[in-house]
Amino acid sequence: MTPTSAVTLRGVTKSYGPRRGVLDLDLEVAEGELLAVLGPNGAGKTTTVEIMEGYRRPDRGTVRVLGLDPVRDRRRCVPQLGIMLQEGGVYPSLSVGEAVRLFAAYFANPVPQGELLEMVGLSDRVRSRYRTLSGGEQQRLSLALALVGRPRLLFLDEPTAGMDPRARLVTWEAVREQRRRGVTVLLTTHSMEEAERLADRVAIIDQGRLVALDTPAALIGAGGGGVVELETVEALTPEGQAKLSALASVERAQEVAPARYLLRTASPPQALVEVAALLRDEGPQVLRLKVGGGSLEEVFLKLTGDTH
Amino acid sequence: MSGPQLAAPWPRSLRAQLRVELLLLLRQPENLLVMLVLPVLLLALFAGARIFPAGAGRPAEFLIPGVITVAIMSTGMVTLGISTAYQRYYRVLKRLGGSPLPRFVLVAAKAGAVLLVEVGQVALLLVIGRLFFGWSGEVLGAIPLMLLGSVCFAGLGLTLAGALRAELTLGGANGLYLLFLVVGGVVLPIDHLPGWLQPVAMALPPALLSSSLRAALGSTAVAGSTLILLAVWTVVLAGAASLLFRWE
Known part of the structure; x- marks a missing residue:
């Protein structure tokens, strides 16, 4: 345990029934680091x-957050x-504006409203009611409320889920700015792209266990081959997807985005041939078919392989 | 990074929280309808109704304590209960639990907002009663009873909010409200109810509050048993509310 650790989990277990929760988790987040926690739905990200x-x-x-027990030392911990x-x-x-003023009143030294709304790109929405905001705007207001007290440690639970690309870029920039200021950030995400772009280190959690923890580059390097990436003009039907998974060379197929699939295989060249043949006969048309996703997605797919 | 991050001094967060809680109570049209329009409407409608026996005094003497009880139910049970349930549904309470706002400040702000609204409601009803329906009575002596009733119905609203999902709290609070309008001795005297129902009705908080307010506002002694029973309800409901309260 280094003195500059912002968060330390040691042997942390929490269960809610047989398949939920986290198991024997050891995790350390260094002061000033941005750690992304990645995992499929129900993997235990939010619990963590x-x-x-x-x-x-x-x-x-045991749990230590900024040197404190976050439950017992709540009153000292939570303002930070x-x-x-x-x-x-x-x-x-x-x-x-009302929401920001309310949360600002909880802190001794809040960020001024104008600066805060500028940071999350909501300056022109001061008078809009929360319920009239788009999903992405609601998320960005929620981010602003997380930032108003100048936190030392920022927790973002799937901050860009459901955001349009522009809102996502604004949010990423706001998160990077916090990182530059020395704030420790812990964010959970489904998005490999988000993890790759923002994180110093990535923790991959599957079924409540930590299955990998390293820098994005190291994780990608360790991933190696064995994955074929497929993109089609339109999404495959469920039957089409079943046929894809049933191909002799394909161990597993997963739709990672609409009309985008990662196939795990022992023999990438063989898989390319079989996939091309299948789609030539059954459609839809192939947009892209290549060996290696070349990204965290591959690593993720390998490490969280047995969920389905 | 500058110095350690600290919570604001609590009077500052209390002021901000109280302001917001009050704003939220008054901003929703349906709240204004149930807290202000409905009690006034009941007073105006029933003051002209022929359900009061001749020679039993002015209808307003019966009705004013009744509609004050209605006003307290509207704010404490219906509005506070439902809004708290929905604040949990929208994860507002969870988020506040992860902020430096102390729990006692949140509770004090909600209580303060409810009391401020009730002061306005009671003042409005008394002024209307005096100006248009010839009501007069002893207000000061009834204030402790109104406070007791407020805690009792706020306790009931928060108990519902703690025990039930938001949609069920909405339905439950409105259902109880309708029931209490009928059996609470608020606009309809209890002795108009079927005989078997009367003792049950008399043991429930609305009739206990309306009948004791009627005595206090009419400068007669409040029955000890009524007062004790109302106090027991208040302790039970406030206790249940704090036991069942959940942040998420």
Whole structure:
């Protein structure tokens, strides 16, 4: 345990029934680091974050957040945290400005409203009620409320889920700015792209266990071949996808985005041939078919292989 | 990074929170309808109704304590209960639990907002009663009873919010409200109810509050048993509310 560790989990276990929760998790987040927690739905990402935030008390194990126990030392810990929930968290009939002023009143030294809204790109929405905002705007207001107290440690639970590309870029820039200022950031995400672009290190969690923890570059390097990436003009039907998975050389096929598939295979050249033949006969038309996703997606697919 | 991040002094967060809670109570049209329009409407409609026996005094003497009870139910049980349930549904309470806002400040702000609205409601009803329906009575002595009733119905609203999902709290609070309008002795005297229902109705909080307010506002002694029973309800409901309260 280094003295500059912002978060330390040691042997943390929390279960809610047989297939949910986290198991014997060891994780350390260094001060000033941006750690992305990646994993499929239900892998335990939110549970992990909520244990750090002090919302959940683990069944076993120790949790240290900024040197404090986030449950027992709540009153000392919580003013130093910025928390963005996966969704909601704001009174729906408050305006953006009213919500920011309210949360600013919880902190001794809040960020001025103008600067804060500038940072998340909501300066022109001050008078709009929360319920009239788009999903992406609601998320960015939630981010602003997480930042208003100048946190030392920022928790972002799927911050860009459901955002349009422009909102996503604004959010990424705001997160990078926090990182530049020395704020420790822990973010969960489904998006490999997000993890690759933002994170110093990536933790991959699957079925409540930590299955990988390294820099994006190291994880990609370790990933190697064995994956074929396929993009089609339109998404495959369920039958089409079943046929894809049933090909002799394909061990597993996963739709990672609409009309985009990663296939795990022992023999990439063989898989290319079989996939091309299948789609020539059955459609839809192939946009792209190549060996290696060349990204975290591959690593992710390999490491979280047995979920389905 | 500058110095350690600290929570604001609590009076500052209390002021901001109270302002917002009050704004939220008054901003929704349906809240204004149930907190202000409905009690006034009941007063105006029933003051002219022929359900009160002749020679039993002015209808307003019966109705004013009744509609004050209605006003307290509207704010404490219906509006506070439903809005709290939805604040949990929208994860507002969870988010506040992850902010430096102390729990007692949140509770104090909600209580303060409810009391401020009730002061306005009671003042409005008394002024209308005096100006248009010839009502007069002793207000000061009834204030402790109104406070007791407020805690009782706020406790009931928060108990519903703690025990039920938001949609069920909405339905439950509105359902109880309708029931209490009928059996609460608020606009319809209890002795108009079927005989078997009367003792049940008399043991429930609305009739306990309306009948004791009627005595206090009419400068007669409040029955000890009524007061004790209302106090028991208040302790039970406030206790249940704090036991069942959930942040998420």
